[in-house]
Amino acid sequence: MKRSILALLVLGALVIGTGCSTTQTKTNPEIMKIPEIQYETYQLDNGLKIYVVEDHAVPLVKFEIWYNVGAIDETERISGISHMLEHTMFLGTESLGKDKVHHLTKQVGGWANAGTYYDFTMFEEEVPSAKLELAMAIEADRMRNLKIDPEEFAREQQVVAQERRMRTENNFFVSSMEKIQSMAFTKHPLHHTIIGWMDSILGYTVKDIRDYYTQYYSPNNAVVAVSGDVKPEEVFALAQKYFGDYEPREITRLGIVEPEQTEERFIKIEKVTQVPLIGMMYKIPRGNDPDIVALNALNAILVNNATSRVNSVLKNEKHLIMQAGSFSFELRDPSYLFVYLIPMSVKSMDSVKEAFDAEVQRLIDEGVTEEELAAVKKAALKSKVFELKNKSGFASQLAINTVRFDDPELFKKSYQQLEALTGDDITAAARRYLVPQKRTVGYVVPKGK
Template identity: 45%
Template sequence: MKKINKNLFIIFTFILISFIIISAVQAENADSDLFIPEVDYKYYSLDNGLELFVFEDHKVPIVNFSIYYDVGSIDEKKGLTGISHLLEHLMFLGTDTLNKGQISEMIKDVGGSENASTAHWRTKYYETLPSSNLELAVAIEADRMRNLNISEKEFQREKEVVIQERRMYIENDAFSSAVEEINAAAFKNTPLEHGIIGWKEDLEQITLDDIYNYYENYYVPSNAVISISGDVTGEKAYQLVKKYFGDYESKKVKKAKFKFPEQKEEKVVKIRKVTRVPYIVMFYKLPSGDNPDMEAVDFLHNILINNSTSRIIEELKQKQNILLDANAYRTSLSVPNFSRIVLIPNSEINIEKVVQGFEKELQKIIENGVSEEEIKIMKKGMTKNLILAQKNISNFSDMIIGDYIKYGRPEFYREKIERINSVTEADIIDAAKKYFNKSSRTIGYIMPKK
């Protein structure tokens, strides 16, 4: 993790505190229905297919430059898993004009910060710096798009860094390594079978030629979207992007699609690890993240699991005292998705009781529904989150760009809010029936090694 300039940190901290105070007041007075926040942005495109979104915010003289490449772990072929994340690391090691470490030094020298991240669906590089230095970020990313220059020695060294990262966060972590096995069983022969960091054996055999082929195929203008938010005008941002990226050639990028194979019976995975407590991990298959049912799935997650007053917590943790904790989340991709539910029994002897208790509470919702009060509480919680989210233009723009890359709909956030407003008891029941079936579930038991 790279350190941020002290003055920049103080400014960000002040802004965040102000937003939290304002948001708390707004959320307290919010209506039960969610409002639709107005987000003003300007959209531009270059002849080579590069697209630009500009979110103007002139409160402070700071700007964020982010470039998103429409490629992530779900685009990796067998034998090349982890290559998206590995390439992300390598992008900091130099170009034809910039030496290793020089990018970070240049951004730091002007009081800024920079970093990158890889997800299932995209790879993102970003800089936050004084708005007077925006051109520096644009020039750096334009240089990296075309002129990556990595020696075999640096490649091998960085590959070992990533392998060590995998060892630290996956292989040496009982829960993470077990979830990796359960995940692989749940999504066998699909791009979701492997995690973002990839399989160790694939990382070991990836070559520098593989990296350059991947880079040249996906790191092109027509497969990238730039987001600039902060103290800049749309026209200035456009002219800078056109200046540095405008003469790059376009290239057509093919993206593979997939479907989950049909599953007719429950998959069960049992694993023993060095852990003090057992875990139960369930995977349920879901459709595309823009499917109209997904908001109802979110409500189901929250009512069933994700709150201190949720049914699983109240019944299994507080009343029966057989559960330590639980959580649920879903992915949001343009391809098929999943819901992952984790239950943590307080003892191995209570594993079956916890599973049965979960299934009983799920069945209660299917048979008896949920209360208006439960739905109201969930909507209020989502209201507070959305009010806070829209106050941070960089975070909100990140969501808008994500929806654009995944679904081609930058205004999708409006539809999501409208869907949340319209979720009914019947929608939640239907989602529970449709997607949370035992026959299409993969369940993993992570138990303490004896």
């Protein structure tokens, strides 16, 4: 067991982590600081890692278990199976019936939830602190004793299929982005999204789900995060009691590397809509790459800000667009930055794309101003200050960084990179990653236009 007290500071969209040694972080006095947060960590002999963050403000405890498996671990045939397995985990075990997890947690005044992402699957319960053992027992049972009734499973497939229809196929933006993404990634599992293809969803067998569960749901492929009104010693003792005799398993990964893109790809997508959209997908490195810090700053200065260059010039000055935005996924595998522009009309789409490219080139040629650099640092740090005031959120970030990179001290690296970040770093990131030959562009237009 190790004890850690860290001053937490972090940049942009980068997921934070902390370490296992006491440190004092040097900060610019003008930069907002995050209060020191204390936590303890422990690892069972079978590889299960546990983080505990105490918060005795209210008599509640939040229990989370994060599995290092998600959509990027799926082949095309079983695309979306991580999400399907998340649903299946609520169908029952050898000792708990269907929906019993929700019933038990509600019975004691708590709740249960779950989520699937590209590179993790997470289950959580919040219960009164006196009921921590209930949450621990539930998740230990589900790790090893999943029961899959064929009829219940078939019904749940239809539930997931309907979820895809509602959230993807009937959503103008999401369905368009899915098409652009599938063109951008030709080999890597990012070719499909988290929900998976409809043919895959309807084609899963009980054996498929059982094999996937057996392969990835093991203690050495999981991280537990507990926060709230608890004592670390109690948490570690319960973890040993419920998970201690579980055997680790050998975890294999697909290991598929996306070939380097050397030519711009283009797709025209017709939708029942009155609003055209330009979507541009750029490849970026994995989430712990040093370039991520500069990319986040670049993203904010160029697009993802009300006063960004694209909004200032293309929207406010030239009146070419109604809206612009962007987001990225910082995963354990290289992924992407997605930029979207909503032109004033279909006829102006080429002009909008050219104007965007001109702003990228202007940033590369002229660099960023000192004011832009200072503002983006301040905004990024302020955002994280408020995000991490919640100790359960901090515990989650510890787990995420461990699951993705086995590096809960990633925070310290990103902070050091932030302190050292220069305008030249940002222009270098633009030159390296915002390359037309390495992007995929989608024009989404009203049908018949």
